[in-house]
Each structure stands twice: as structure tokens, then as C-alpha cells.
Amino acid sequence: MKKKRIMSMLLTGLLIVSLLSACRQKPASSRKVPSKAQEPTASGSSAEETNVQAGEEKGLQPYKEPITVSLFAKVDSTMNFKDGESMEDNLWTRLCKDKLNINVDYKWVVTDDQYNQKMSIAIASKAFADIMNFGASDKNFKLMYDAGYLTDLTSLYDEYASKYTKSLLEADDGTAINGGTFDGNLVGIPNTNASVEQSNVLWIRTDWLERSGKSAPKTMEELYDLAKIFQSADYDGVGTIYGISMDKGSETNAVSSVPGIFTGFGAYPTRWVEKDGKLVYGSTQPENKKALSYLAKLYSEGLIDKEYGVKDGAKVGEDACSGKIGLYIGGHASPLWPLNATVNEKADWTPYPMPSVSGKPPIQIVGSAASSYYVANKDCEHPEALFKLMNLFTKICFSDEGDPLYFITSEEYCEPFKLAPVQAWPMTKNIDVYKRIKEYRDTKDESIINANEETRQMFSFCKKYDETGVREGGWDYKRVFDVGGSEAVLSDYLDHGEIQYDRFYGVPTDTMSSKLSSLQKLEAETFSQIIMGASSVDEFDKFVSEWNKLGGSKITDEVNDWAKSK
Numbered sequence: 001m002k003k004k005r006i007m008s009m010l011l012t013g014l015l016i017v018s019l020l021s022a023c024r025q026k027p028a029s030s031r032k033v034p035s036k037a038q039e040p041t042a043s044g045s046s047a048e049e050t051n052v053q054a055g056e057e058k059g060l061q062p063y064k065e066p067i068t069v070s071l072f073a074k075v076d077s078t079m080n081f082k083d084g085e086s087m088e089d090n091l092w093t094r095l096c097k098d099k100l101n102i103n104v105d106y107k108w109v110v111t112d113d114q115y116n117q118k119m120s121i122a123i124a125s126k127a128f129a130d131i132m133n134f135g136a137s138d139k140n141f142k143l144m145y146d147a148g149y150l151t152d153l154t155s156l157y158d159e160y161a162s163k164y165t166k167s168l169l170e171a172d173d174g175t176a177i178n179g180g181t182f183d184g185n186l187v188g189i190p191n192t193n194a195s196v197e198q199s200n201v202l203w204i205r206t207d208w209l210e211r212s213g214k215s216a217p218k219t220m221e222e223l224y225d226l227a228k229i230f231q232s233a234d235y236d237g238v239g240t241i242y243g244i245s246m247d248k249g250s251e252t253n254a255v256s257s258v259p260g261i262f263t264g265f266g267a268y269p270t271r272w273v274e275k276d277g278k279l280v281y282g283s284t285q286p287e288n289k290k291a292l293s294y295l296a297k298l299y300s301e302g303l304i305d306k307e308y309g310v311k312d313g314a315k316v317g318e319d320a321c322s323g324k325i326g327l328y329i330g331g332h333a334s335p336l337w338p339l340n341a342t343v344n345e346k347a348d349w350t351p352y353p354m355p356s357v358s359g360k361p362p363i364q365i366v367g368s369a370a371s372s373y374y375v376a377n378k379d380c381e382h383p384e385a386l387f388k389l390m391n392l393f394t395k396i397c398f399s400d401e402g403d404p405l406y407f408i409t410s411e412e413y414c415e416p417f418k419l420a421p422v423q424a425w426p427m428t429k430n431i432d433v434y435k436r437i438k439e440y441r442d443t444k445d446e447s448i449i450n451a452n453e454e455t456r457q458m459f460s461f462c463k464k465y466d467e468t469g470v471r472e473g474g475w476d477y478k479r480v481f482d483v484g485g486s487e488a489v490l491s492d493y494l495d496h497g498e499i500q501y502d503r504f505y506g507v508p509t510d511t512m513s514s515k516l517s518s519l520q521k522l523e524a525e526t527f528s529q530i531i532m533g534a535s536s537v538d539e540f541d542k543f544v545s546e547w548n549k550l551g552g553s554k555i556t557d558e559v560n561d562w563a564k565s566k
Helices: 002-015 042-046 091-100 112-124 139-146 154-160 163-169 175-179 206-212 220-233 259-263 287-300 313-321 385-398 429-443 446-450 453-468 471-481 486-495 510-531 539-565
Strands: 067-075 102-111 131-135 189-192 201-205 242-244 272-275 278-281 325-330 349-352 364-366 370-376 499-501
Touching: 067 112, 067 131, 067 385, 091 102, 091 385, 102 112, 102 385, 112 131, 112 139, 131 139, 131 385, 139 370, 154 385, 163 189, 163 385, 175 189, 175 370, 189 385, 201 206, 201 220, 201 486, 206 220, 206 349, 220 242, 220 287, 220 325, 259 287, 259 364, 278 539, 287 510, 287 539, 313 325, 349 471, 349 486, 370 385, 429 446, 429 453, 429 471, 429 486, 446 453, 453 471, 471 486, 510 539
Parallel strands: 067 102, 242 325, 364 499
Antiparallel strands: 131 370, 189 370, 201 325, 201 349, 272 278
């Protein structure tokens, strides 16, 4: 159970997912932030400490007199409370009072699946909380701004966000911050995550690779050749071998499971990319034809499962674990699931960079690092409290001055970070764990491991595998966090500039809201038919024409208008 909780915490961190390489990070002066000036609110400073001591940051100073800040909250089934504790009274609400003199007041608390409906009712009735949280693509976020219900946080960000918090929020070249900016006004502060971990990793059955006498593939041709060898060799003797993993994707995205194949050909379905100075939809670009032809060839030769169209990720994971697949295109956490269930105990999976036509690791495009946005309503008496609460979270959970009690699952608390009222996560939290372990491996300096509780825990799993060979709670974490693990692959992606962000990261445009779902369904059907041989690859050209006629051209215009406004 303890391992399950730690894994859950990690995966949460991965999805909601500390340093982008310095070479990719723009200096603060070049950050595209709103330019509209706004003086700090008089009410915001009236209750504060009168003097900020040298070396202390204003955004972490407690108020001189207690203030109350209202919020909405949601809970999920993994959250637990000690006897007598609740969402309104727990270690985080007490910490906010002790450190900042802020009383956290939840106006209502609902479950995950009730949150959006409850929020819609609150908006309709104008029953706002002081600080609210909207999903990154929630149209209510923009509607609230258009209606004049939100506080411009531009100058408050500069004044109250701590240096450390700013370093986290701006680590994606300002993309997440810009997503909360309308007409030059910063009104939404992002809860950042590790979207870099959306990039693909090629997992290879290392024991099969060694038996083949081949090296890990760097080109798409070498990937094909290795899949053919695995298929014919049937090293585990199971009878039916598919060389490469592939699942059905979703109803509107037939290629969700294999974006790595497409990136190998410079194609980026469902992403918005820049071409000739304009933003274009990745699914309609000509590079997709080569990727679709490649996949159609794999399908016709049985190198991907002919039943992939009815198999979800869990079923494909079962095939990989049962010895039917030796090349698994997955994420950085695949050893934690599903590859941890591999039946052959001698089997080993090792991560490699995705191959490409040229042999160089391809550019991978990931989504914005903003999972949601915090806003302060226009009548909020202390909008700067949003930054104080966020600063407290980043300091306690991720800085060198942190306290694992408030972040790491323990005997007392399961995932206590979920109780924090305002959050922002490092975009490379897990890569940082890998870097500390690598530094320890290089220097043997144990203080590097012991200085960070999460690193200490992950290293203990790696060490357990080294000493005992145990797979659960050993091999699985080692293949993610240790030298040679998947975080090392992602770290190299970043260091070499091989990660880029989707160029559209705003709320859906008007035509997107009404047309995109049906257009994506057309895309999914066309791509599936081409891959399965039901249609010629030339059907792609007809798809592009239809896509533009049925609303795609208008969406593209709207996306470019949005880009001009940024």
C-alpha cells in the first residue's frame, strides 16, 4: 500500500509534473508578461508586517493581523484525514495560519466529478470565492475575465511572487504565464506541472536486444528491422509476436498511443506548430503521410497488432508483459505501470530516445505546463494572498528549506500536498531527483541524497534492486530514476533542445468549441483506415481538404488571431 501511495504521488506529480536547462530559459527581462501597470492594492498592504527584514521576501511575510481568504475545494478518493481533521482543519490550513496569518475558508468542498458543475452554478449566481481555480482550457476562465470579474495581478506578481516561485512558473519560456494573460493583463497564475513528461520514450526488452546482437535503433528503418527480428525470433516462445506496441487511442485521436512514431517523421498530430510564420494544425501537415505509410506497412506485416483498434493501453500493456511485444513506446513511468507486471522475471526493459528518419532524436512537442489557473475575483480584499499561499507551497514542498511532512506520504498522511490550497509544481521535479542520484553516483557524497527526502526514498528503491534484484519497489523505480533510466532520457531531451511546447495553449476558440470534436473524429477515422489498409495513404489529402472546409480553416484563423494577441 505504501508503495502504491508513493507511486500515486509520483504520477500525480508527473501529470500535474525543476529546472529547464539554462540554455532554454529566457532571462526574466525577456519574459512576455503583461505590460499594464497597476499599483498594489492599499487593502493588500494594510494588514501586513510593516517591515521586511533584509534577505526576506515580501511574498513570504505573515500578515500583521489575521486575514481570511475564501476558496473552493475538491477532494478525491485517495485523500485521507486524521481523526478530527477535515479539509477546513488540517496540517496545511494550520500551516497557512502559522506562517502567513491567513485563515483558509472553504466556501464549499465537493468531489472531483462535482467540481465543474458546482463552479458553473457559483459563476451563474456570482457567488465567487476570493481565490478560484479554473482548468487551463475552461472557457469560464476567459468569460470571467471578459465580464470584468477578475483582478489584474500583473504588478502583484512582480511584487509578491517569490524568486523561487517565479523560477518555476517561467521555466517553460513563459508559455504557462502567457496562457493566463489577456490583453496584456495577467489574471491567471498557473499551477504548473511536468508536461515535458508527455514526451515519448522507446522501451526495449534488453534481453531480446542482446540476443539479437543488434544495437538500439536510431532510425525508423532500424526500428522496423529490429521489430522484424523480434517477430521472427519469438524469444519467449509465446507464438504470436507484435514488434511494436500500439493501442486504439481515443475516439477523437487514433494516434494517441504512437505520437513517437509520428515525431520520427517530423509530424505532430493534434498539436499546433509554427510554419512559415503562422500556426498550423499538425494533423493536416504533409509529414503525416510518411508516418501513416510507415504504420500501414507495420500493420500489413503484423508488426503491430491487427486488433489494436479494439485494445486500450491496459490490454497492450498485458501483451508487452506476456512476451508478445519487445518495443514499447511509452512514457517515462512505464516501469511503474504496466511494464512492472512483465511475466518473465528475467525480462528487462531499458529506455532509449525515440528514433527518427535522420537518426537524430526528434523534436517532441508537449502541451503547456499549466494544468490550471488561479484567479482572484475583483472584490477580493487581499489578492496578493494568492502569491503568499503559492510561495509557501513551493518553499515547503520543493526548496532546500522544505519539510517532507507536508509533501511526502507518511504513516500519518497520504499525499498531504493535496491539502494545500494553492499549488505550483516544478516542471522537472522528477528529473531533478535523477540528477541528484547521478551526482551521488559520480561523487559518492551521501549528503546529496539525504538532503532531499523524495530523492532519498527513490534512491532507496534503486539500492534495494542493486542489493536484492527485487522487481517491485526496486527494478521499477531504478529504471525511472537511476542512471540509465527514463528521467535521464528526458533530461537529455531538454539539454539538447528536443522538447518544444504546443504553440496554442489558450482556452478553445469559438469554432473549436463547436467544430473541433467532429473534426478530430474525422481525423481519427481517416488515420485508422489508412493504417489498417482500408484506404490509400492518398486519402490523407482528401482529409485535409475536408478538414479545412468543415471548419478547420476558420479555427486556424482564430488560432492565429489569438497568437497575434499574445
